[in-house]
Amino acid sequence: MADTYRPDSAEQLRELVAWASAEEAPLEVLGRGSKRGLGRPMQAQAGVDMTGFTGIIEYEPDELILAAHTGTPLAEIQAELAAKAQDFAFEPPDLGPLLGGEAGQATIGGTVSCNLAGPRRVKSGAVRDHFLGFHAVSGRGEAFKSGGRVVKNVTGYDLCKLMCGAYGTLAVMTDVTLKVLPVAEETRTVLLVGLDEDAAVKALTAGLQSAYEVSAAAHMPADIARASGVSTVRKSGGAVTALRIEGPPVSVKHRAKKLAEEVLHGHGETHELQDRTSRDFWAEVRDVRPFVGLDGTAVWRISVPPAEGAGVAKRLGEAVSGARYYLDWGGGLIWLAVPQGEDAQHASVRAALGDSTGHATLIKADPEVRAAVPVFQPQADGVAVLTKNLKDAFDPRRVLNPGRMYAGV
Structure with a gap:
């Protein structure tokens, strides 16, 4: 990757993405890089460093609303919330150490883009359930916004749900607004x-x-x-x-x-x-600390219906060599560590799902392994068509984090 650009205004970002779209120059969108190892490796011509978009824009403790630029460190925001005895109810994990980095490096933009929620998801929901609004630049180089300051304010398409979990492949968000809640005493x-x-x-x-x-x-x-x-x-x-x-x-x-x-x-x-x-x-x-620091180990995140968690875990233990795992979300989430080898045993892992409606995501593995195997659960034909159509609508030239989730998309 030859160059890294660091825009510090929405207009600079829009001009950069518009140039990339016109030149068909793929961009890697980064915050502080704590989640760079999530998803498939990308071949990008340039990087977009979003740390120029930092700081809390608006925080109203009485209204339980916080808006911040996407490059703002999550730890900085949580410190501000803690001073008012508040926090994000979705309990965001810190996967930095698991992915070989430092703790405390996550940004709010990366957390929202990857839809990362912790153990309280069974009670309070995922990130997308607390995501109220955003401003962004699409892969066409067009600025747009969606949502606002309250939950029930959406007319038309709820783009918050779409951006949350898109891993930066549809648009570059510059700021986000989220609901916060009091911390348990x-x-x-x-x-x-x-x-x-x-x-x-x-x-x-x-x-x-x-x-x-x-x-x-x-x-x-x-x-x-x-x-x-x-x-x-x-x-x-x-x-x-x-x-x-x-x-x-x-x-x-x-x-x-x-x-x-x-x-x-x-x-x-x-x-x-x-x-x-x-x-x-x-x-x-x-924070998946049981699997932090294990050399030569791949880590999978497997989501299944909670009632099927025990059965899937047993099949994983029997079918996957060297498997170690634990269950969260009442049995609905299985964290699995396996010897990495050349393919992270992806065929055996996904075969163990059986007829379950669950999905397996490769969270941690060396770049060459993530390039060789499907990192995200392979999509059914109809879903794959929808995914392609969404990418065509938001980023037709494939310039934003190209191929990070699925090859060609």
């Missing part, structure tokens, strides 16, 4: 020890379907739990099944007690992680 986690995957998913499902507002539900097999950075989990001696309760202290104490006594009593003996330890455990789950 206290958190506790109820643990069950020694369950297999089937029993764990049943317990997680029972907790999520209860009246006690479980905000996260995960299961770590024994080998993962024994390597945990949380001593209570590490010393448990077996697999750990965890359900989180958040809110006002009195309410949290009451609901955690009732969850253990009324919902989980038939699933085994329960233990409890208190506030600080509970937060540490869920940060570990959120």
